[in-house]
Amino acid sequence: MENVAVKFDHVKKYFVKRQGLFGKASLKAVDDVSFEIRKGEILAVVGESGCGKSTMAKMLCKVYEPTEGSISVNGMDVTGHTGKKDVSRFRKEVQMIFQDPFGSLNPAHKAGRIVGRAVELHYPELSTAQVRERVVELFETVGLTPAADFMEKHPNQLSGGQRQRIVIARALAVKPSILVADEPTSMLDVSIGIDIMNLMLDLQKKEGLTYLYITHNLASARYMANRMVVMYAGNCVEQGGTDDIIQSPLHPYTVLLLSSTPEPFREEKLEIHASEDLPDLTGDMKQCPFASRCPRATDRCRKEKPENYVIGDRQVKCFLYEHAKEGDGPLVDVSIYR
Template identity: 45%
Template sequence: MTALEVRDLTVEYAQAHGRPFRAVQNLSFDLRAGQTLALVGESGSGKSSVLKALSRLVRPAQGQILLGGREGVRGKEYRRAVQMVFQDPFASLNPSHTIDHHLRRPLLATGRARRGADADAAVAELLRQVNLTPAADVARKRPHELSGGQRQRVAIARALAPAPDVLLADEPVSMLDVSIRLEILNLLDDLKRDRRLALLYVTHDLATARHFSSEIMVMYRGEVVERGPSDEVILSPKHPYTQLLAAAAPSAGATREQVRDARAVRLAARAKRDAERREIVVGDGCRFRPRCPFAMDSCAQRPPEAQLSPASGTGTGHRALCWLYADGATAAPALPQQKAAS
């Protein structure tokens, strides 16, 4: 079942001089109950602007957001159905209030519990669902008395309080110790399955995107440049940008030579970008051309077609927005100076 549909979403920000800055352009995707869609990209790619639009913190310049197949759902109904887990567990909770207050308030505001014993039981149940026990002891504490991982569990519990249909996770483990990141991700995965949540997982970490999502969208400068099943996108990236992301993040078992080659790829892309930056007019041709190792004349003349071009012959929907596949090619060219992984 489709919980949230996004159609041709465009987000713009006003600038002091000149035209508005377009942070997201013509983005479309579906979030389905019980599934995780990962949105991957470096800083400045537009991921946060997508989250702001979906959480109604900014008004899209154009496009549709349909909740349960209905357009125009707003106010309390939308806020109940679409909840956010923020990146920073230390800033997302008011230090002046107890954990009980943080969880009780959304329960009462959305009518999920009545005051008194009913709310007490609901708070305790939320804490148990995120593995914070004994619940009575945790509820009495304030955020500064908890660790970062415990605070993020409280933030997740608060997001679950209204019984949402959609959960937006904004890099929920990036500020946590490495030792507890897997625990939080496993918790989100279990809650998604048990509650049939539609989960949008926003991250720059390709490894977690692969293991905790069924599908990945790779975003660059406001556009989705590659999309497909998680394993295919990570293990067989088609778009040059995705290849560069993968090359810049070698696995934990990578050899010294593979790490060196990954660094060489990053430096080559940066040198190409710096050399061509003055020649590129914003909006002309492919947006990734200044950094692309495979840039061609066609890339400078006009952007790739609005519809993603097929990038694999597997029939799985793996697609890339790139002129490399305009003639039906399915094999991704190797990055320069990059050795094949053993």
């Protein structure tokens, strides 16, 4: 545990949803997810919209509390710690980089004030001059130089990439050890997005930061992350090394996800077809969540929910691998990727 920065242990998050006038149901946004992020590591969480990625991020940032299970940060169980002092101390450990840089900045405040406010809240002992000095240092750290040219500007006077650098500077203001990046480049041009990813990688090396990197873009996940978690319908269906998963995916959903990624130089297309039927996340799901779309589904898949099967340093939630052992290859045709 000394080398583990973040641990999700059988975490569930259910939201109460009204059905009709008097009925209620629980929407299972995250359903029994477990994984670890080692200190100094970048873990990517990938999956389609609505799979539970952002809900996991918000639980780690204590926007939501888990319905069940526990979340540990640097060896301390932070589940249920909602006191003002506990939350303030926690905020110094975990900060978030948001998807929409414009929507996450106060348009009425200047950039220097936005970053400086974070410093003032967590370090009230600093003088005005010391706060300004810290803000200048942060602006230079994220590549906004000279800092004086940016500190007096409002968010609408900055480009999308510059706004995202302000968001990163604000996150770094409290000297966190863990950053949660929720699709931080999805609203930026490709070239600007690569600059932001390179900045994040550079900061990770210099500051020893740990990242939970959320994305639907497999290319950016491969560029950024050491390991990967694949989410589907609130479930972690596969996890392991990023290169291993991309080069040799095990779960049928991972294969489907990879097959949907445009590859202009590939003439052939991966032979996997799935229906459009999505699982009902409000029901008592007793079957594999991917069963309705999986071309390899059996009667058992429609009646039972698979466990996490461990194969070497990888995990996969699929009955195909119930008796697999380390060294066994994928049981779904992925030869096109070799």
